[in-house]
Amino acid sequence: MMSKAQKIEKAPLQWSELPFGYVKTDFNVRYYYENGAWSRGDLVADESITMHMAAPCLHYGQEAFEGLKVFETHDGRIVAFRLDENQKRLQKSCERIFTPIVPPDMFRDAVHRVVRANAKFVPPFGTGASLYVRPLILGMGARIGLGPADEYLFLVMATPVGPYYKGGFKAVKAMVVEEFDRAAPLGVGDCKVGGNYAAGLRGEIYGKKKGYPIVLYLDPKEKRYLDEFSTSNFIGIKGNTYVTPHSESILPSVTNKSLSQLAADMGMTVERRPIDVAELPEFDEVGAVGTAAVITPVNLIHYRDRDYTYGSGDDAGPVITKLYNHLSKIRTGEIEDKFNWLDEVEV
Ligand SMILES: Cc1ncc(COP(=O)(O)O)c(C=O)c1O
Missing domain, CATH: 3.20.10.10 (D-amino Acid Aminotransferase, subunit A, domain 2)
Structure with missing residues (x-):
């Protein structure tokens, strides 16, 4: 019997030929932090971000990110590899650069939402390709003096990437x-x-x-x-x-x-x-x-x-x-x- 994931019509891509580069997908997910709380998050199709030119992420590098991969398994499940470890590491980065933390449930939810919304971009099993997921937190809002931002954006984007080794290992x-x-x-x-x-x-x-x-x-x-x-x-x-x-x-x-x-x-x-x-x-x-x-x-x-x-x-x-x-x-x-x-x- 086919799994739900196997019934999804995949995007017309040459999966095994994809580079480790950016390929447009349908959605990213965005959560805004204002007045001490995160928003519920929205899936958006927009690939650009609008922010104030005095945002601390731009001037003072108040920014942290993560990178993890999602695969289709041999039996047609869609799985993220060690997502909890990436959440913990992001939390450590956030604490170090004074951004609000992204709690484990919110992180997991964000990754799941973006993967579900882009399910047709999860490369089929056997191609060696995967869906690369990139969470990102940015200090936003206007600030000129050095200090942590008052507003933040947590965004998760996803892009399919090809197998690293196309014809066997290369040292x-x-x-x-x-x-x-x-x-x-x-x-x-x-x-x-x-x-x-x-x-x-x-x-x-x-x-x-x-x-x-x-x-x-x-x-x-x-x-x-x-x-x-x-x-x-x-x-x-x-x-x-x-x-x-x-x-x-x-x-x-x-x-x-x-x-x-x-x-x-x-x-x-x-x-x-x-x-x-x-x-x-x-x-x-x-x-x-x-x-x-x-x-x-x-x-x-x-x-x-x-x-x-x-x-x-x-x-x-x-x-x-x-x-x-x-x-x-x-x-x-x-x-x-x-x-x-x-x-x-x-x-
Ligand atoms: C500086 C640096 N070291 C090591 C790694 C490998 O880490 P991971 O296995 O979590 O991808 C990465 C990639 O994230 C990196 O950027």
Whole structure:
């Protein structure tokens, strides 16, 4: 029997060919915060936002966002992956930059509403594509002196994105950038706020110009420990051990948290601790982990005048491949969701 989701006529898109880019969908959902309370939220078709030119999000970067994915499972359900973790992380960002928080029920409701309204854009199972959901909170209203805004907009938009790897894994080269930092020692590196990404552009472009698609930052205080890549966490595999940095200046990745749990469940030792840059030669496999790709295998890291190599050429090593396949199949319901990571959206 066909599920409700399978009966929905899908948008005419080349799902497997979609880039990680913006594709127009039908609706976004918007909640306004005024006089200390959130509105009930409205679904709107408008893709633009009107705000005062003196809005604090524009001048002072009082803005935070999230990113999560929604999938059609093999048996035709529509599921969001670890939505509660994204809500918790957004809450932390909100507290840090003094915006009102988005409570768990409101966050879940907003994501469900936007997914339901755009159900025809949830890519069919088997295409490798997904619906990327981007919640966003903005400090609005007019304010010139530095201070938190009086009014806010919480918006959730959704856009279908293609499979990250179109023809199998593709390993990338990375370089350690010491010339620039993306975060400050007691700054907001552990929050998902726009300013971190503006700060990271310089290092990112610097690395790309030198021929490295991704860059790896060191801790901004001592420049001694591994921090993270520009938009993904670092994981290193050493024999049967999964190692990932403990640092106050990196974004706590939901993917990393999930992979760590899977690794432990597979009998690996999981270490979350400071990783001295001198340890780079000791890893068998290295990955950059995040929602967009799950794991991007890193086959080379350039640090000062040395190159360290990992995995097997253009392919990922066996442990990263296994972790990648496992997590990918949980997200599409092909492997049992024993940790309860999937939240079903009724369409
Ligand atoms: C700076 C940074 N680190 C790590 C990640 C990976 O986090 P997640 O697995 O929650 O997508 C992201 C992406 O959100 C990021 O922007």
